[in-house]
Amino acid sequence: MIPKDGSMLIGEPFKDPTSVPSRNASSYKPLHTFALPKGAEKHYQQQYADMYFLRLALLKKAVIQKAHEAWDDFELGGEKATYVERVLDVRQGELCWVVGTVYMEMNLKPNVLDDISKEHWIVAPPPRETYVNSSGADDMMLEDESGRLRVIGETLNSTYVTGCILAALGTEQADGSFQVIATQFADLPRQPQRWEREDSDRTTVTKTKREKSGKVAIVSGLGITGTEDDDLTLDLLLEYLTGEATGPTDQSNAAQITRLIVAGDSLSHASPILSREDFATKKNQKKHVYGYDASAYNATPAEKLDSFLTQVLPTMPITILPGASDPANVALPQQPLHPALFPHSRSFANPPALSNETLHGLDSVTNPWEGDIEGWRVLGTGGQTVEDLLKYVEDVHPIEVMEMMLRWRCIAPTAPDTLWCYPFQDDDPLLLRECPHIYLAGNMKKFGRRVIEGPAGQKVLLVAVPKFRETGQIVLVDLESMEVELVECGVVQPGV
Amino acid sequence: MAEENYKEYLAARVLTDNRPVTYRLLSRALKVNVNTAKQMLYEFHTKQNAKKPNTIHATYLLIGKMRTSEHINGVNGRDGDDTVMRSSPFISSMPEPEGELAEEPVPTTSIVLVREEELEKTKSEFEDIGSIHIYSLEPGPIENLNVLSVCNQEIAMDFASEDPLEQWRVYGSIHNPYIKRRTTKYNPVPPKVPAKPTVKPTHAAAAVKKEDASGLKRKGSVSEDNTSGQSTPQSGPVSLKKSDSKSNLKKDKSVGDLFKSFAKAKPKAKEAEKSKESTPAPVEDEQMQGMSEDEGDENDAPEVKFDEEKAAAAKKAREEREEKLRQMMEDDVDMPDAEPEEEKDSQDAPLDTAVSSKPAESGSQGSVTIQGGRRRGRRRVMKKKKVKDEDGYLVTKEEAVWESFSEEDPEPKKAKPVAKPASTAKGKKAGGKGQGSIASFFKKA
Structure with missing residues (x-):
């Protein structure tokens, strides 16, 4: 049952350790799509309305084109569907289609006005698990520059969320609402060829021979708290990644991993904005301390993360994204974790001025993040976008949400409505310009994966990465075959 | 030389000091390959327990494939991909309910750390064991396996000064020739592990x-x-x-x-x-x-x-x-x-x-500082x-x-x-x- 070289339960004489193959280089080319301007260039006075305007303006064309393809021949009772440019121009009883931004009116959705009046409340309501009202009293609107149109219809239930751009085919009812028969959305954008950016950089036409690609390991939700109970599984993960644990065969397998992606939530209580619970505990232990209270800061979790990274880095390059509970800015796109958090591991990164070009070392990147690994375009997020979108809908699996986000070409459709977001003015990087080959979302409750196809033959691998702290799982993606596997670290506790 | 030393080291650490030792710590302490260290642990464990039964206790690390029943119970129901069934542009974007997703299990490798008491039971849960080795030795059965993590903390503290890019030669971890390390202007102090109650044994x-x-x-x-x-x-x-x-x-x-x-x-x-x-x-x-x-x-x-x-x-x-x-x-x-x-x-x-x-x-x-007669x-x-x-x-x-x-x-x-x-x-x-x-x-x- 155990292969011959698998059992290390042998004593003297010690045989010479078999040498484990070295890792291959990780071909890595990050994009800086989500980097915000630095310092004084970063402004927060802009209105969010511009984001919606921009989104509609940029996506309208694609949606209209899709709708034309689908509905130009469409007839209902001898009546041809026509395109109406502004939602307010819809005539009653006329079969037509319009394009607009979805807005969901939900009573349970957080509301800025409520937030303001919260100061007068005795007890604020708990954060919502879902915005869906069980009585079904939620309204959906379609909005463009001209105004809003209330839309109803069976096809809409639990399908769209605030912020996505939609073409809706239907007729206006007597009560003024728009009865929808069918909908269209932009669908996947153009997908770059593998190695496209690398090849375009080369002046010579000759194709360089590339080595067979290895695997990329993805972990999210390390959730380091600084207490001991999470240490051991983390140790096992560390020893697996460095190829120290297990026998020669499995060590060679581990050597195929050429990069580690840490997809958010590496620390568990480090967000600059405290969660409700953290805030409550903090408030209770109020002391009379003036100025900065050094005792309130616990450096242990950050030190542990640093130590983990430092021990993995000699054998494997790492890309680390911030997540909801990490010490980065809270508004999307989250900017890279500051190198000061990594006093030891940052020596594996380029010096500060060039640190965002670290190809073989520690690359602290934005969330969401986009880049090329082994020629494939990879889009990764810390999971907040998916998490927030799931609150709008019921009985939907995260992997489906991820699929819809790509098809809507919106990486964060619910921002800025229910998800904090930088007020982009002239360009919105959260719109999907190029279709990735691999789309990752970290910090999901469960592992999930799916391959979707686009209208032009685009193939995208979607991976929902589970929280390591809760499941002990990391995901390996073979970058040659696009196969996915899981590695699970666990401890059998005594007496179980 | 390490071959002779390891018995002394293990005897001193486990039997005299009553502290656990992992293969990783042993390899660092004696400067031997981790795989050799695993064998040393085994050798010491068998010899010692042959002399005096139950003086030394071991934990084992298993890697392999768990039985599928285990998967369904414990770990994850997962979704497979059912790409083929999807025709590309679909009119209704209605996500399918979960039940319709084709279940195609993803190959899962499990790494499990287990005490010798539970070893046989855990082994039986594996369908296929890739390898097995002793992870650590300790003077007696440990109630909470988390104490083993102190060994790695010790490594982080005591061996921080070693050149991380050369470690693969000695310890046999996977070598990556592409990693570069900058020499920083100052060498940060090795991470201090705060003394915690749990850390006590170590x-x-x-x-x-x-x-x-x-x-x-x-x-x-x-x-x-x-x-x-x-x-x-x-x-x-x-x-x-x-x-x-x-x-x-x-x-x-x-x-x-x-x-x-x-x-x-x-x-x-x-x-x-x-x-x-x-x-x-x-x-x-x-x-x-x-x-x-x-x-x-x-x-x-x-x-x-x-x-x-x-x-x-x-x-x-x-x-x-x-x-x-x-x-x-x-x-x-x-x-x-x-x-x-x-x-x-x-x-x-x-x-x-x-x-x-x-x-x-x-x-x-x-710390107390006295400044101008004021203590702070x-x-x-x-x-x-x-x-x-x-x-x-x-x-x-x-x-x-x-x-x-x-x-x-x-x-x-x-x-x-x-x-x-x-x-x-x-x-x-x-x-x-x-x-x-x-x-x-x-x-x-």
Whole structure:
């Protein structure tokens, strides 16, 4: 049952350790799509309305084109569907289609006005698990520059969320609402060829021979708290990644991993904005301390993360994204974790001025993040976008949400409505310009994966990465075959 | 050479020190390949248990494929991909309910750490075991496997200075020739692992060291006592108390500093009364200066050296102080230039503390800085914390927290425990003179 070289339960004489193959280089080319301007260039006075305007303006064309393809021949009772440019121009009883931004009116959705009046409340309501009202009293609107149109219809239930751009085919009812028969959305954008950016950089036409690609390991939700109970599984993960644990065969397998992606939530209580619970505990232990209270800061979790990274880095390059509970800015796109958090591991990164070009070392990147690994375009997020979108809908699996986000070409459709977001003015990087080959979302409750196809033959691998702290799982993606596997670290506790 | 050493190392660590050891720590300590270290552990485990059954306990690391039933139960129901079934542009974007997703299990490799008690049971849960090796050895069955993580912390601390890019040669971890490491301008200090309660077992050695150090100190103080002649009986308990908790030591020191400064402020008569001796505190005062802000165990070692260097100065200070004390006691009446508060405190304190000695609750003092006569610093205190648990019950917990304090704050611990060493000797005398506290009165009665 155990292969011959698998059992290390042998004593003297010690045989010479078999040498484990070295890792291959990780071909890595990050994009800086989500980097915000630095310092004084970063402004927060802009209105969010511009984001919606921009989104509609940029996506309208694609949606209209899709709708034309689908509905130009469409007839209902001898009546041809026509395109109406502004939602307010819809005539009653006329079969037509319009394009607009979805807005969901939900009573349970957080509301800025409520937030303001919260100061007068005795007890604020708990954060919502879902915005869906069980009585079904939620309204959906379609909005463009001209105004809003209330839309109803069976096809809409639990399908769209605030912020996505939609073409809706239907007729206006007597009560003024728009009865929808069918909908269209932009669908996947153009997908770059593998190695496209690398090849375009080369002046010579000759194709360089590339080595067979290895695997990329993805972990999210390390959730380091600084207490001991999470240490051991983390140790096992560390020893697996460095190829120290297990026998020669499995060590060679581990050597195929050429990069580690840490997809958010590496620390568990480090967000600059405290969660409700953290805030409550903090408030209770109020002391009379003036100025900065050094005792309130616990450096242990950050030190542990640093130590983990430092021990993995000699054998494997790492890309680390911030997540909801990490010490980065809270508004999307989250900017890279500051190198000061990594006093030891940052020596594996380029010096500060060039640190965002670290190809073989520690690359602290934005969330969401986009880049090329082994020629494939990879889009990764810390999971907040998916998490927030799931609150709008019921009985939907995260992997489906991820699929819809790509098809809507919106990486964060619910921002800025229910998800904090930088007020982009002239360009919105959260719109999907190029279709990735691999789309990752970290910090999901469960592992999930799916391959979707686009209208032009685009193939995208979607991976929902589970929280390591809760499941002990990391995901390996073979970058040659696009196969996915899981590695699970666990401890059998005594007496179980 | 390592081949011979490993038995000694393991015997010393596991059997003598009662601390766990993992293959990784063993490989670092002996500079051997991790895979060799795993075999060494096995060899030692079998040999030792053949000699004396159950003297050594092992944990095993298994890697392989778990049975699928296990998957469904425990870990994850997962979605497969059903790409093929999807036609590309679909009119209704309605996500399909989960049930329709084709279930296609993803190959999963499990890495499981297990004690030898549960090994057979766990083995049976595997469909296919890729490899198995001993992960760690420990003197007896461990209740909480998390204690093993201290071994890795030890590695992070003790072997941080090694060049990480060369480790693969020795230890056999996977080599990556592409990684580059910048040499930073300064070398950051190796990560300090905060001493935590759980860490205790591993820090046993450190504790031993500590004890040694304090033992030395004790010796030193005893000899001082001897030279000064008397009160040796008292010095015994005093030094004992010191050795039992480090925090106490520190407190003693910091207080001592204060005493000393006071003593210096009043250079009175030069003749020293030996009977008052028994105050090792001043000696340690001197060491206090060497203390850095964060107390590390390492800090203790150099103190011993300090002792000798500063012994002379300390002695002088002590003599002055004794002298002063004696004078005070001789004339029952308050002296015109009244004793500083602290001094009195200290006299009362000895017995107080004896009665209600609460060093544990007081915790340790991080650092005290005296600036312009103001004390400021940080100290660790046990705070009671009330939390409402999920069931709605109020639970009171004691937690160690750091708080900063300054002169204005009441200083609960400082005065008392500090005074202890000095006072035990002093207190008795003082009591005799009727200067003692109420407690001392009772004691006499």
